[in-house]
Amino acid sequence: MLKYLGYFGVGIFIGILAALFGLGGGFLIVPTLNFLGVEIHHAVGTSSAAVVFTSLSSAIAYHRQRRIHYKVGLLIASTAVVGAYMGAWMTSFISSAQLKVIFGVALILVAVRIYRKKTAEPSEVRLEDVEVDYRLVPVGGFFAGIASGLLGVGGGIINVPFLTYLGLPIHYAVATSSFAIVFTATAGTLKHYALGNVEAQWLLLLVPGLIIGAQLGARMAKRIKAMSLKNGFAVVMALLALRMILKGLGYAVP
DSSP states (O other): OHHHHHHHHHHHHHHHHHHHHTOOSHHHHHHHHHHTTOOHHHHHHHHHHHHHHHHHHHHHHHHHTTOOOHHHHHHHHHHHHHHHHHHHHHTTTSOHHHHHHHHHHHHHHHHHHHHHSOOOOTTTSOGGGOOOOTTTHHHHHHHHHHHHHHHOOOTHHHHHHHHHHHTOOHHHHHHHHHHHHHHHHHHHHHHHHHTTOOOHHHHHHHHHHHHHHHHHHHHHHHHSOHHHHHHHHHHHHHHHHHHHHHHHTTOOOO
8 A cells, every 4th residue: 555655756856847847758767667666668558648737737727827928839830740740760870878868958048048037027018928939949940849759858958048049038938848749649549559658557556646736836836936946947948957867878867
C-alpha cells in the first residue's frame, strides 16, 4: 500500500511542476520510470502517454483561468506534430549526443535571457490585446517538434521561451504551451503505442497523481507573481539544459 501511495505522491509532484512551467512533465517521468526499472524506450513511450493526461489536466485548469491563447496554441501544435515525426526520423542520421551538448548550451543562453527579461502580470495585459506575429508561430512550433523528436525533450522547453519572445506574458505562455502539448504528446503516444513502448500498468499508477498535481500546479501558478514564475522557469530550464549537456557528454545522469 505504501508503495502505491509513493507512486501517487511522485505523480502529484511531477504534475505540479509540469503545470507550473508548461513543460508537460516528461523531463521527470522518463528518468523516474527508468530508475524504477522500466527499459528506456518503454519509459519514453509511457511518459509520452502520461504527458497527454498531465497537459490535458493543466489545459482544463488554465481554460478556467482564461489564460490560453487558442489560436497560437493550435498553430504551434499543427507544425510541432510534423516536426516531432521529422525529429524522430532524423535520429537515424544525426548524433543525438553532440546535438544534446549544442542544444543544451543554447538553452542555457536562452534561460539567461528569460531571467533578465521583464514580463507583465496577467492583470496588466488582457489576452485579447496581446499582439502576436502569427506568421512566426508555426515556425517556432515546427522547431519545438523537431527538438522533441530528436532530443527527447518536451515541446514546452521551446514553446514557453518562444511565446514570451513573441510578446505573451509568462502566465499566458505557460498556459498556451500546456494546451499545445496535448496535441504533440498525443501524436507521440500513438507512434509509441504502435511500437509497443507504452506500459499501461505504469500509467495506472502515475496518471491519477499527475492529473491532481497538474490542477494544483495551475492553481499555484495563478497565485505566483509573473517575475517569480519567469525566474523559476529560467532556473528549471537551465537545470534541464545542464542535464542535457552532461548526458550528451556521456555522464550517467538520471
